[in-house]
Amino acid sequence: MEQSRRNQILEVAQKMMRDSGFHGTSMRDIAAAMNMEAASLYNHISGKEEILKSTCFGLAEKFQSGIDEVNDIYFNAVEKLQMAVKSHVQLLTENLDASFVFIHEWRNLNEPYRAEFVHLRDKYENAFRVILQNGEDEGLFKEVDYKFAVLTILSSMNWVVEWYKPDGGMTPVQIAEKLTDFILSGLKK
Amino acid sequence: MEQSRRNQILEVAQKMMRDSGFHGTSMRDIAAAMNMEAASLYNHISGKEEILKSTCFGLAEKFQSGIDEVNDIYFNAVEKLQMAVKSHVQLLTENLDASFVFIHEWRNLNEPYRAEFVHLRDKYENAFRVILQNGEDEGLFKEVDYKFAVLTILSSMNWVVEWYKPDGGMTPVQIAEKLTDFILSGLKK
DNA sequence: CATAAAAACTAACGATCGTTAGTTTCGATT
DNA sequence: AATCGAAACTAACGATCGTTAGTTTTTATG
Numbered sequence: 001m002e003q004s005r006r007n008q009i010l011e012v013a014q015k016m017m018r019d020s021g022f023h024g025t026s027m028r029d030i031a032a033a034m035n036m037e038a039a040s041l042y043n044h045i046s047g048k049e050e051i052l053k054s055t056c057f058g059l060a061e062k063f064q065s066g067i068d069e070v071n072d073i074y075f076n077a078v079e080k081l082q083m084a085v086k087s088h089v090q091l092l093t094e095n096l097d098a099s100f101v102f103i104h105e106w107r108n109l110n111e112p113y114r115a116e117f118v119h120l121r122d123k124y125e126n127a128f129r130v131i132l133q134n135g136e137d138e139g140l141f142k143e144v145d146y147k148f149a150v151l152t153i154l155s156s157m158n159w160v161v162e163w164y165k166p167d168g169g170m171t172p173v174q175i176a177e178k179l180t181d182f183i184l185s186g187l188k189k
Numbered sequence: 190m191e192q193s194r195r196n197q198i199l200e201v202a203q204k205m206m207r208d209s210g211f212h213g214t215s216m217r218d219i220a221a222a223m224n225m226e227a228a229s230l231y232n233h234i235s236g237k238e239e240i241l242k243s244t245c246f247g248l249a250e251k252f253q254s255g256i257d258e259v260n261d262i263y264f265n266a267v268e269k270l271q272m273a274v275k276s277h278v279q280l281l282t283e284n285l286d287a288s289f290v291f292i293h294e295w296r297n298l299n300e301p302y303r304a305e306f307v308h309l310r311d312k313y314e315n316a317f318r319v320i321l322q323n324g325e326d327e328g329l330f331k332e333v334d335y336k337f338a339v340l341t342i343l344s345s346m347n348w349v350v351e352w353y354k355p356d357g358g359m360t361p362v363q364i365a366e367k368l369t370d371f372i373l374s375g376l377k378k
Numbered sequence: 379c380a381t382a383a384a385a386a387c388t389a390a391c392g393a394t395c396g397t398t399a400g401t402t403t404c405g406a407t408t
Numbered sequence: 409a410a411t412c413g414a415a416a417c418t419a420a421c422g423a424t425c426g427t428t429a430g431t432t433t434t435t436a437t438g
Binding site: 019020021022023024104107108145147148149151152154155156158159162163170175178179182183184185186 | 208209210211212213293296297334336337338340341343344345347348351352359364367368371372373374375
Binding site for chain 3: 026027028038039042047048
């Protein structure tokens with residue numbers, strides 16, 4: 001089954017927005033990359049903001065599904081963390097351009113979508129916090145400032161989109177393993 | 190000594206670009222926030238891009254000076270890392286809006302400035318790598334993938350601009366200490 | 379108070395933006 | 409071959425963009 005024209009547009013737009021940002025990418029730019037006129041895009045999408053909404057909310061749902069799945073199944077906290085990181089990194093690397101837009105351009109959503117996006121983000125962060133609390137309850141993790149720890153973990157994961165190259169030396173799974181190791185044990189010998 | 194009009198404009202612009210991005214903030218927006226007309230801005234700055242250049246390169250120089258100072262003085266690797274993180278976090282929190290623009294909007298620089306900025310960024314990252322190598326040579330740190338470790342450390346630090354509030358519960362020094370602890374020892378008990 | 383520089387103003391330029399209206403072409407189904 | 413919807417097109421709209429030119433006001437200096 002071939003890709004719908006709409007999804008082709010979304011992918012092209014995401015790639016361009018990764019380089020130039022949301023406001024730096026015009027409908028005419030996107031159309032040119034698709035070898036069509038700007039007006040023709042409107043046969044497939046309702047407007048420019050829909051590109052951003054689709055990208056941000058589509059990925060938000062994927063991330064949330066990933067962590068829900070991890071949390072539903074029983075693992076101890078270390079296993080949960082391992083799997084959550086793995087899920088996150090795999091989604092990031094499988095949707096690299098979209099993830100980049102997701103992470104950097106969501107601020108350009110207009111209300112009420114921006115607020116709704118922040119709400120989903122908070123929900124996702126909270127799922128990570130629950131894992132850290134589990135770890136502390138089980139005596140596996142130190143007592144930590146949850147908010148601080150969650151944000152630090154998420155930042156390490158999200159920064160992967162800045163440097164990951166599909167043809168580079170590390171697979172997504174290897175990245176997830178290194179990240180988990182770093183998060184759990186740090187640098188010290 | 191009171192602040193120059195130029196610096197007032199830069200600070201207002203940075204604050205607005207933090208919310209709306211570089212392309213999302215117009216010269217007329219900036220002027221309105223300064224209670225003046227857009228054309229009047231040009232008595233103080235040469236154009237919109239100069240705001241971005243000044244912000245990005247001004248901060249880049251501060252960050253580099255910070256780590257150079259740390260590396261000049263003799264410390265062992267753990268001390269160097271502690272001081273480098275402290276310097277970075279203090280600069281971030283002292284220049285919160287500018288740092289946000291520095292981290293998120295540098296892509297909007299036109300060549301050759303974008304390339305020059307990337308070069309400075311690489312130089313800064315390299316200074317951190319040297320610290321990690323020192324640590325390994327001294328037997329203090331694990332053998333690590335330097336590139337990966339540096340990017341992960343930088344991401345944890347940079348993400349602070351996303352959530353830090355001056356009136357929040359943590360001082361910059363406390364944040365730096367928690368970050369260093371996290372980087373060195375991780376979550377595990 | 380005269381003067382000159384600094385810093386504001388009004389007005390407008392050409393360019394580009396997202397989007398709409400209306401029309402034509404393409405491609406699959408009868 | 410006729411038909412009809414999908415998907416492209418041309419043309420243009422009003423808005424806004426960064427910036428410039430020329431002028432007036434403000435402020436500091438003698």
